[in-house]
Amino acid sequence: MNPLTGYLLVAALLFAIGLAGALTRRNAILVLIGIELMLNAANLNLIAFWRYGPHPEALTGMMFAIFSIAVAAAEAAVGLGLVISIHRHTHTTDLDEMNRMKG
Amino acid sequence: MSVVFYLIAGLSVAGALAAVLLKNTVHCALAVTVAFAGLALMFLELDAQFAGFAQILIYIGAVAILVVFAILLTRGSDTPTDTVFSKKPIVGLVTAAGIFAIFGWAILHSAQFLPHQTATPSVTVMDIGNALMGRYVLPLEIVALLLTAALIGAVIVAMHEKAGAK
Numbered sequence: 001m002n003p004l005t006g007y008l009l010v011a012a013l014l015f016a017i018g019l020a021g022a023l024t025r026r027n028a029i030l031v032l033i034g035i036e037l038m039l040n041a042a043n044l045n046l047i048a049f050w051r052y053g054p055h056p057e058a059l060t061g062m063m064f065a066i067f068s069i070a071v072a073a074a075e076a077a078v079g080l081g082l083v084i085s086i087h088r089h090t091h092t093t094d095l096d097e098m099n100r101m102k103g
Numbered sequence: 104m105s106v107v108f109y110l111i112a113g114l115s116v117a118g119a120l121a122a123v124l125l126k127n128t129v130h131c132a133l134a135v136t137v138a139f140a141g142l143a144l145m146f147l148e149l150d151a152q153f154a155g156f157a158q159i160l161i162y163i164g165a166v167a168i169l170v171v172f173a174i175l176l177t178r179g180s181d182t183p184t185d186t187v188f189s190k191k192p193i194v195g196l197v198t199a200a201g202i203f204a205i206f207g208w209a210i211l212h213s214a215q216f217l218p219h220q221t222a223t224p225s226v227t228v229m230d231i232g233n234a235l236m237g238r239y240v241l242p243l244e245i246v247a248l249l250l251t252a253a254l255i256g257a258v259i260v261a262m263h264e265k266a267g268a269k
Contacts, residue, residue: 015202051220066153069161069162074249080170081256
C-alpha cells in the first residue's frame with residue numbers, strides 16, 4: 001500500500017472524530033478540543049503530502065503546517081478567553097443554555 | 104506500512120476517541136494531550152523534525168495547559184450527572200460518519216494517483232529559518248501581528264469588568 005494513503009486515512013479518521021466531538025458535546029471547552037483535533041488532522045495531511053510529494057526541498061507543505069499551528073494557537077487562546085467570559089456572565093459552559101445574545 | 108506507524112496511529116486515534124467520549128472534562132483534556140503527542144510522533148516519523156517539535160512545544164506545552172486552566176477557571180471539572188452530549192447527537196454522528204465515508208472513498212479511489220517519493224528529504228532547521236526569513240517573510244510578519252492581536256484580544260475578553268459597568 002502507498003504509505004501516503006495510510007496517513008491520509010488516519011487524518012480523515014481524526015477529522016471525523018473531531019467533527020463528531022464538536023457537533024455533539026455540550027461543554028464549550030470540549031467543542032474547542034474537537035476543533036483543535038480537526039486542525040491537527042489537516043496539519044497531518046499537509047506534512048504527509050510534503051513528505052511524499054515532489055520537491056520537498058521547496059518546504060511548501062511544511063511552512064503551511066507551521067503557520068497553521070501558529071494560527072491554531074491564537075484561535076485556542078481567543079476561544080478559551082470567550083468561554084471564560086461567558087462563564088462569568090451566565091455561570092455555565094453548557095452550549096444548550098447559551099440561547100440568548102443579550103449580555 | 105511499518106509496525107511503528109500502526110502503533111502511533113492507534114495511539115492518536117485512541118486518544119482522540121477518549122477525548123470525545125469521556126465524561127469528565129479533565130480526563131478529556133488529558134486524552135487530547137495523548138492524541139497531540141501521537142500526532143507529534145507521526146510528524147517525526149514523516150521526517151518533519153521541526154514541525155514535530157513545534158507540535159510538542161505548542162500543543163502539549165501551551166494549548167493543553169490553556170485548556171486545563173480554562174476547565175479549572177470555569178469549574179468544569181465536576182462530572183455532570185446527566186448526559187454530556189447534546190439533545191440530538193445522532194445528527195452530528197451521521198454528519199461526521201458521512202464526511203469520513205466521503206473522505207475514505209476519495210482517498211482509496213485515488214490511491215494510484217497519489218505521489219510516493221521514497222527519498223528522505225534532507226531539510227535542516229537552517230533551511231527552514233532561511234525560508235522563513237526569505238520567501239515566507241511576509242506571512243511570518245502577518246502571523247506575528249495576528250498572534251499579538253489575538254493575545255491582546257483574549258486578555259481583554261477574559262479580563263474582569265469594572266464594578267458597576269454592566
